[in-house]
Amino acid sequence: MAVREICKGVYSVGVIDWDREVFDNLLPIPEGTTYNSYLIEGSEKTVLIDGVDFGFEEEFITNLARSGVSKIDYIVVNHSEQDHSGAIPVFLELFPGAKVVTSEKCKEFLKIFHNIPDFRIIVVGDGETISLGDKTLEFLITPWVHWPDTMMTYLREDKILFSCDFFGSHYATGNLFVDDDREMHYVLAKRYFAGIMMPFRGKVKDYLDRLSGYELEIIAPSHGPLYKDTNYIIDAYTEWSSDKVRNRVIIPYISMHGSTEKMVKYLTEALLSRGIEVRPFNLANADIGRIAMDLLDAATIIVASPTVLFGPHPKAANIAFLANILKPKARLVGIIGSYGWGGKTVNSLSAMIGKLDVEVLDPVYIKGLPDEEAYAGIEKLADEILNKHKEYNIL
Numbered sequence: 579m580a581v582r583e584i585c586k587g588v589y590s591v592g593v594i595d596w597d598r599e600v601f602d603n604l605l606p607i608p609e610g611t612t613y614n615s616y617l618i619e620g621s622e623k624t625v626l627i628d629g630v631d632f633g634f635e636e637e638f639i640t641n642l643a644r645s646g647v648s649k650i651d652y653i654v655v656n657h658s659e660q661d662h663s664g665a666i667p668v669f670l671e672l673f674p675g676a677k678v679v680t681s682e683k684c685k686e687f688l689k690i691f692h693n694i695p696d697f698r699i700i701v702v703g704d705g706e707t708i709s710l711g712d713k714t715l716e717f718l719i720t721p722w723v724h725w726p727d728t729m730m731t732y733l734r735e736d737k738i739l740f741s742c743d744f745f746g747s748h749y750a751t752g753n754l755f756v757d758d759d760r761e762m763h764y765v766l767a768k769r770y771f772a773g774i775m776m777p778f779r780g781k782v783k784d785y786l787d788r789l790s791g792y793e794l795e796i797i798a799p800s801h802g803p804l805y806k807d808t809n810y811i812i813d814a815y816t817e818w819s820s821d822k823v824r825n826r827v828i829i830p831y832i833s834m835h836g837s838t839e840k841m842v843k844y845l846t847e848a849l850l851s852r853g854i855e856v857r858p859f860n861l862a863n864a865d866i867g868r869i870a871m872d873l874l875d876a877a878t879i880i881v882a883s884p885t886v887l888f889g890p891h892p893k894a895a896n897i898a899f900l901a902n903i904l905k906p907k908a909r910l911v912g913i914i915g916s917y918g919w920g921g922k923t924v925n926s927l928s929a930m931i932g933k934l935d936v937e938v939l940d941p942v943y944i945k946g947l948p949d950e951e952a953y954a955g956i957e958k959l960a961d962e963i964l965n966k967h968k969e970y971n972i973l
């Protein structure tokens with residue numbers, strides 16, 4: 579990525595990872611990502627905000643060389659995760675006078691991940707500031723979005739918030755700012771929120787409240803493009819972190835020989851005919867990131883699985899486990915599927931989603947191919963979902 583000026587004395591010096599397809603070996607990122615790093619030149623001190631991932635050291639250092647900077651006093655580390663801190667050891671070697679500025683918790687992690695010695699680290703507390711001469715950095719300690727170490731940095735004079743992963747998106751784009759690609763960006767930012775921030779919705783709300791006390795002209799996250807229209811992403815985060823659910827059912831399903839699939843197809847039709855949005859996801863080849871995104875605001879989740887070796891199909895177990903840790907705001911959960919001779923699929927799946935604060939519907943779990951009685955059971959299930967959605971006032 580070229581060095582680009584954001585405003586006077588503030589530059590983008592990070593890198594674009596056009597080819598990355600999966601993050602954390604867990605969530606697909608269909609549009610790549612960026613690792614954003616920012617250079618701020620004050621009248622007395624020069625600072626770098628965050629670094630880039632392992633493997634991008636050369637591009638990163640080249641950017642710094644191109645920027646013409648000869649001395650960097652501090653590198654602010656908002657979050658120690660390796661996609662931001664991977665290149666920091668190389669940076670510290672090349673800039674021996676630079677000190678890391680970070681939170682107490684982040685310092686702990688920088689030591690265990692990179693063995694950075696104490697004398698290179700300055701710990702800052704919540705609300706503390708550092709003067710760069712004509713510019714001032716204020717630190718906001720904001721843990722748990724999404725690690726215990728996360729913080730944000732506010733550049734007072736230019737009203738720029740370096741929010742790190744908060745407000746991020748996995749979107750490899752040459753545009754420095756979100757531009758006329760907002761529709762595309764919105765989906766990617768929502769996907770990012772669902773996969774990274776959804777389990778911490780309470781903290782997200784707290785920090786949105788806190789940020790409402792700051793004038794924000796630019797938000798500069800650590801992934802994806804920056805925001806000049808800061809309300810756009812703040813409004814989106816406000817909605818995504820709210821308790822509001824949509825009149826929508828998502829049905830992650832898997833079927834080996836077609837019985838469960840027939841039930842899913844029937845349920846899909848039954849719900850559509852009742853005016854309920856439905857999105858079945860065939861787990862054989864489903865994009866887990868896309869499912870996470872839909873989990874964000876669906877009122878109801880129906881997991882559909884046959885019995886395999888006395889329990890749920892592993893692909894269904896995987897999605898139940900994922901939903902349990904991502905903690906979506908769904909209010910209603912159901913289980914449907916087919917078995918041959920016996921097992922504990924319903925019990926096992928129910929236990930896997932035990933952390934979710936939901937009402938659990940009666941399962942429709944049948945032997946073999948669905949028959950008239952099974953379809954009647956699905957009609958009843960669709961009615962129950964309809965009634966609940968009416969109760970929730972979302973129809």
Ligand SMILES: Cc1cc2nc3c(=O)[nH]c(=O)nc-3n(C[C@H](O)[C@H](O)[C@H](O)COP(=O)(O)O)c2cc1C
Pocket residue numbers: 832833834835836837838839883884885886887888889916917918919920921945946947
């Ligand atoms: C590898 C395998 C293991 C199975 N294990 C069990 C089992 O432990 N208990 C059971 O009731 N049925 C078991 N079955 C039978 C299926 O659950 C049954 O055929 C079901 O109707 C399949 O649903 P589907 O057509 O949606 O795949 C197994 C089937 C397969 C292929």
